[in-house]
Amino acid sequence: MKKRIIAALLASALVMALAACGSKGTTAAPTTKAAEKTEAADKETDAKKTDAKETDAKETDAKETDAPAPDAADLPEYTLKYVEIGNQDCSRRGAVEAAISEYIKPLINASIEFQIVAWGDWSEKAITALQSGQEMDIVFTADWQHYLRSVQSGSFNALNDPDGPYGDLLAKYGNDITSTLNPAFITGTQINGVNYAVPTNKELAVPNGWLYNVDKAELYDFVPLKESEGLMKVQEFEPYLAKMKEAEPNTYPYLFSGGNGDEPWVPGFTNFGVITMVQDPDDNGNFDETIVNMWESDYAMELCKTMFDWAQKGYIHPDASLTTFNDSDIFKTGDFLIYQQPLKGNNIKAQERVNASGNNALNIDEIYGQKKVVTTTHTGGSMLAIPVTSADPERAMMYINMMHRDTDLLNMMLYGVPGEDWEIDEGDEYKRVSIINAEWSGAHGGAWTFGNTALQTPTIKEDPEKNRLLQEYALDAVPHPSLGFRFDQTNVEALVAALNNVRDAYERSLYAGAIDPVENIPKFNEEMKAAGLDEIMAEVQKQYDEWKANKEG
Amino acid sequence: MSKTSIAQPAKKAKKTQELNAVSPVANVIMHIAFILICMTVLVPLWVIVVASLTPEMELIEEGYKFYAKSLTPEAYGFLFREGSIIFTAYKNTIIATLVGMALSVVSISLYAYPLSRKEFRFRRFFTFVSFFTMLFNAGVVPFYFVSRQILKIDNSLFALFLPLSFSAYWVIVMRTFYTSNVPDGVIESARIDGASEWRTFIQIVLPLAKPGLATVALFSAIGIWNNFFNCMLLVDTAEHYNLQYMIYSTLSNARFLSEMATQVSSLGETIARLPTNAFRMAMAGVTMGPIILAYPFFQKYFVSGITLGAIKG
Numbered sequence: 001m002k003k004r005i006i007a008a009l010l011a012s013a014l015v016m017a018l019a020a021c022g023s024k025g026t027t028a029a030p031t032t033k034a035a036e037k038t039e040a041a042d043k044e045t046d047a048k049k050t051d052a053k054e055t056d057a058k059e060t061d062a063k064e065t066d067a068p069a070p071d072a073a074d075l076p077e078y079t080l081k082y083v084e085i086g087n088q089d090c091s092r093r094g095a096v097e098a099a100i101s102e103y104i105k106p107l108i109n110a111s112i113e114f115q116i117v118a119w120g121d122w123s124e125k126a127i128t129a130l131q132s133g134q135e136m137d138i139v140f141t142a143d144w145q146h147y148l149r150s151v152q153s154g155s156f157n158a159l160n161d162p163d164g165p166y167g168d169l170l171a172k173y174g175n176d177i178t179s180t181l182n183p184a185f186i187t188g189t190q191i192n193g194v195n196y197a198v199p200t201n202k203e204l205a206v207p208n209g210w211l212y213n214v215d216k217a218e219l220y221d222f223v224p225l226k227e228s229e230g231l232m233k234v235q236e237f238e239p240y241l242a243k244m245k246e247a248e249p250n251t252y253p254y255l256f257s258g259g260n261g262d263e264p265w266v267p268g269f270t271n272f273g274v275i276t277m278v279q280d281p282d283d284n285g286n287f288d289e290t291i292v293n294m295w296e297s298d299y300a301m302e303l304c305k306t307m308f309d310w311a312q313k314g315y316i317h318p319d320a321s322l323t324t325f326n327d328s329d330i331f332k333t334g335d336f337l338i339y340q341q342p343l344k345g346n347n348i349k350a351q352e353r354v355n356a357s358g359n360n361a362l363n364i365d366e367i368y369g370q371k372k373v374v375t376t377t378h379t380g381g382s383m384l385a386i387p388v389t390s391a392d393p394e395r396a397m398m399y400i401n402m403m404h405r406d407t408d409l410l411n412m413m414l415y416g417v418p419g420e421d422w423e424i425d426e427g428d429e430y431k432r433v434s435i436i437n438a439e440w441s442g443a444h445g446g447a448w449t450f451g452n453t454a455l456q457t458p459t460i461k462e463d464p465e466k467n468r469l470l471q472e473y474a475l476d477a478v479p480h481p482s483l484g485f486r487f488d489q490t491n492v493e494a495l496v497a498a499l500n501n502v503r504d505a506y507e508r509s510l511y512a513g514a515i516d517p518v519e520n521i522p523k524f525n526e527e528m529k530a531a532g533l534d535e536i537m538a539e540v541q542k543q544y545d546e547w548k549a550n551k552e553g
Numbered sequence: 554m555s556k557t558s559i560a561q562p563a564k565k566a567k568k569t570q571e572l573n574a575v576s577p578v579a580n581v582i583m584h585i586a587f588i589l590i591c592m593t594v595l596v597p598l599w600v601i602v603v604a605s606l607t608p609e610m611e612l613i614e615e616g617y618k619f620y621a622k623s624l625t626p627e628a629y630g631f632l633f634r635e636g637s638i639i640f641t642a643y644k645n646t647i648i649a650t651l652v653g654m655a656l657s658v659v660s661i662s663l664y665a666y667p668l669s670r671k672e673f674r675f676r677r678f679f680t681f682v683s684f685f686t687m688l689f690n691a692g693v694v695p696f697y698f699v700s701r702q703i704l705k706i707d708n709s710l711f712a713l714f715l716p717l718s719f720s721a722y723w724v725i726v727m728r729t730f731y732t733s734n735v736p737d738g739v740i741e742s743a744r745i746d747g748a749s750e751w752r753t754f755i756q757i758v759l760p761l762a763k764p765g766l767a768t769v770a771l772f773s774a775i776g777i778w779n780n781f782f783n784c785m786l787l788v789d790t791a792e793h794y795n796l797q798y799m800i801y802s803t804l805s806n807a808r809f810l811s812e813m814a815t816q817v818s819s820l821g822e823t824i825a826r827l828p829t830n831a832f833r834m835a836m837a838g839v840t841m842g843p844i845i846l847a848y849p850f851f852q853k854y855f856v857s858g859i860t861l862g863a864i865k866g
Contacts, residue, residue, distance in 0.1 A: 128786065
């Protein structure tokens with residue numbers, strides 16, 4: 001009996017200690033910094049717009065002038081441990097580490113070690129590593145990979161908190177990050193006004209829309225609107241889908257990928273799509289900030305009616321409602337007319353998908369269904385954090401900063417050892433990269449998981465202007481008022497789990513037209529209410545109001 | 554062979570059935586039942602093999618089938634291409650399985666034997682110590698911490714077998730096996746003849762416990778062969794991957810990425826680069842490999858192990 005009491009006491013002491021650690025990170029953050037930051041960011045916007053056009057020239061200059069010049073020799077030797085997301089480790093890692101270490105040694109007197117954690121293992125492996133206090137210097141993080149939770153549990157160092165143990169790291173060592181990054185990235189990834197991770201400089205405006213098969217479109221006289229000409233609605237495709245189905249009865253012309261191209265909602269407003277806001281501003285540019293249950297909207301009913309009708313007529317694949325449905329495979333064959341995808345302007349998504357599919361005969365173009373609006377989920381889609389277990393966060397920040405300045409470093413991280421894994425194709429007029437050994441470039445998470453993507457040299461398969469276009473595309477995007485809001489579901493964890501169970505039963509089937517919406521949407525809503533939807537909604541509303549008051553005050 | 558010899562006398566006297574034989578009707582029904590049961594195991598294997606040899610485009614357009622129109626060894630060629638880590642993974646799995654199996658037979662038989670001896674004063678305590686670990690464990694984070702930062706078995710082959718080389722469940726099975734198959738009298742006579750504890754254990758007890766040891770060996774070998782979790786958690790370097798982890802991570806990446814693709818705009822491109830279906834199937838086929846051979850090898854011990862335990866236990 002005595003032993004049990006002691007054990008219980010120990011356990012509760014441990015829990016309390018953990019709780020104390022968790023609260024430290026969040027409460028210490030003063031709120032005034034948010035305001036300061038936006039002010040500073042605004043000043044930079046103008047400068048940035050002109051910069052973007054001549055990034056390349058400017059960056060190479062910057063390398064010589066801005067580099068923390070006297071440091072390298074004074075710094076003690078250090079090995080940076082960099083945990084990156086990706087497919088699998090590969091046998092080229094050692095060679096790449098050696099090449100990068102040799103390169104950064106004279107600059108920051110450090111060498112580097114990579115650890116690639118597989119996409120599917122991330123929650124178990126990388127998060128366990130953080131919790132167990134394993135020493136790490138740079139860690140990938142994202143809103144879809146526990147960013148908020150890791151910050152709340154105190155796993156990450158604050159990067160621009162002057163009162164933090166290492167001061168304002170971003171200001172001290174992150175000049176190239178703050179001067180090149182679209183300010184929306186910084187504000188969008190703050191938690192209580194503090195950044196706990198450096199966002200990757202990549203596409204920022206990601207409107208939903210569709211890819212379409214140009215060859216099939218010509219065949220069936222389908223002439224969709226270009227992005228500059230306006231947005232389209234999914235229902236407008238019907239006559240052409242009908243034509244294709246009639247001419248090619250064995251195909252399913254509407255290729256379903258799980259979402260919808262003209263969805264009017266803010267993506268990722270909460271981690272469960274049900275509770276959200278209207279994304280696009282009205283004609284006067286005003287946003288509607290009412291928090292809604294999207295399944296009670298007329299839009300959802302109309303959409304699902306259309307999908308149900310299309311599934312009946314055979315425009316949608318009968319397996320589309322299954323999560324195992326492999327749309328990329330069908331995309332590869334080209335047997336479709338319309339394919340829903342999130343887009344990023346200038347036909348880049350279409351290109352990327354064609355390259356990745358390996359079927360270069362595909363002729364794909366884009367149709368847009370949403371306006372360009374910047375939302376939280378797209379600012380926090382890929383970030384790098386410095387965990388509290390790092391022995392030298394300053395050095396880690398120097399390295400992250402280099403990834404926002406140094407094309408040579410980025411190319412090595414991306415493609416491997418120059419001359420062995422890749423080389424610059426001298427015959428190519430844009431001097432793009434031709435890959436010799438794809439082992440390393442296929443092992444890590446890819447170009448969009450680190451640094452400034454505009455500085456990376458594209459491969460010969462890609463548009464030479466791709467990375468610059470991606471960032472420029474966002475310059476005239478409007479920030480949504482909810483930019484920076486992250487719902488913390490700790491208080492309603494059990495309810496959210498119950499809600500997700502109900503969603504699993506209905507959502508995909510409704511979207512894919514497998515079940516009748518007239519009968520099932522009301523049932524779905526009823527079951528969600530029984531699972532506690534109203535309480536969750538009240539919690540979202542409460543947190544949103546608090547967040548908003550905090551931001552403005 | 555034996556059928557014909559039985560059939561001969563049966564022709565002469567049709568009605569006389571051999572003693573203990575089942576009736577022809579029951580025989581047919583049982584054969585059909587067992588054939589069906591075997592099919593449930595063999596058919597998926599067949600589908601995997603066929604799929605691994607089908608060209609990718611045919612798989613996409615027509616799905617999985619029992620026969621393919623055209624066959625291509627492309628997936629295997631890609632799997633066994635030069636410098637592929639599948640070779641290393643194969644080697645690692647085999648070494649880990651053999652070493653781990655030997656280690657678990659030694660540790661389990663040594664731990665279980667004293668527990669089976671009535672004269673051992675602390676047997677209840679030590680039984681409880683091992684039984685306790687079956688009911689309670691500390692969880693993943695402490696396991697991760699201890700393995701990596703105290704034992705430092707991360708990124709080595711030890712990570713693949715050491716955590717699996719002892720099992721409380723098999724300790725209890727072995728203890729029961731010793732008590733029921735090694736009579737106290739035999740041990741007593743050995744002692745009277747002057748044998749030491751070690752000599753008794755090695756020369757008298759172990760030979761009697763062979764079926765039990767074989768069972769432990771088989772199950773620990775399969776356990777280590779099939780384990781991907783320890784590799785996932787404790788191994789970061791490709792040169793220490795095992796086969797099961799490679800196949801597990803290919804599948805779990807595919808699942809994760811397709812779940813996330815609608816939420817994360819940049820993932821769409823990554824997902825399209827995933828290994829082909831044929832490649833995944835080839836990998837599944839290859840991982841079955843030598844472990845299938847382990848069954849017939851252990852079978853004779855295994856069968857007698859079951860029956861011995863069944864009658865006397």
